[in-house]
Amino acid sequence: MARVRDIEADELDADSRRIYERYAQEYGPFLNQVRVFAHRPPALRHIMGLLLDFADEAILDKRYLEIALVTVSTLNACQYCVAHHAPRAISHGLAAEAVANILDESVTSFDAIDYLVRDYAVAVTNDWNRVRDEMFDRLRKHFTEEQIVELTLRISLCGFFNRFNDVLQIEMEGGVLEDLLSSGAELSVKPSDDKA
Numbered sequence: 001m002a003r004v005r006d007i008e009a010d011e012l013d014a015d016s017r018r019i020y021e022r023y024a025q026e027y028g029p030f031l032n033q034v035r036v037f038a039h040r041p042p043a044l045r046h047i048m049g050l051l052l053d054f055a056d057e058a059i060l061d062k063r064y065l066e067i068a069l070v071t072v073s074t075l076n077a078c079q080y081c082v083a084h085h086a087p088r089a090i091s092h093g094l095a096a097e098a099v100a101n102i103l104d105e106s107v108t109s110f111d112a113i114d115y116l117v118r119d120y121a122v123a124v125t126n127d128w129n130r131v132r133d134e135m136f137d138r139l140r141k142h143f144t145e146e147q148i149v150e151l152t153l154r155i156s157l158c159g160f161f162n163r164f165n166d167v168l169q170i171e172m173e174g175g176v177l178e179d180l181l182s183s184g185a186e187l188s189v190k191p192s193d194d195k196a
Contacts, residue, residue, distance in 0.1 A: 007038035016041040035101040063092040071121035078162035
C-alpha cells in the first residue's frame with residue numbers, strides 16, 4: 001500500500017474523473033499511480049492529461065521513447081517504472097537482453113540512434129548542466145526540434161515519476177510483473193531494503 005490512501009474516480013470532479021479513467025484505461029497499467037495523483041486534481045489533470053495528449057499526438061517513435069524511459073528508470077533504480085516500461089520497450093522491437101543491459105557499453109540490437117537516445121537520457125539525468133552542443137548536433141540529424149523538446153521533457157518527467165513513485169511507495173499493479181516476465185524481460189532493478 002502507498003504511503004497515502006488511494007483516491008477512487010468517484011471522489012473527483014467530472015474533469016478530473018474523465019482524465020483519471022482515461023489514463024487508467026488507455027495509458028497502461030498505472031492505476032495505483034493515478035490513485036495517488038488524484039489527491040491533487042490539478043496535478044492529475046495537467047500531468048496525466050499531458051501524457052495523454054502526447055500519446056494522442058505521438059510525434060516520437062515509441063521505440064525511442066521507451067529506450068529513454070527504461071534508461072532513466074534504470075539509472076534511478078525505479079522498480080515500478082522499469083517493470084511498466086520494459087515490456088513496452090520489447091513490444092517496440094528491443095530485445096529483452098537489450099532492456100536488461102540498457103546501460104552497458106554495447107547493447108544487443110541497438111543501432112546508432114538507439115545509442116544516441118540512451119546516451120541523451122543518461123546525460124539529461126546525470127549531467128544535465130553539462131550537455132554540450134555536440135549532443136544537439138547529433139540529435140538534430142535524426143529528430144526535429146519539436147521532438148527534441150518532447151524527448152527532453154519526457155526524460156526529465158520520468159525522473160520526476162521515479163522519485164514520486166518510490167517516495168510514496170506506489171505498489172505494482174496486479175499483472176505487471178507477470179507481463180514483464182512473459183515479455184522475456186527480467187526485473188534487474190532490485191527494490192531498496194531501507195524502505196520503512
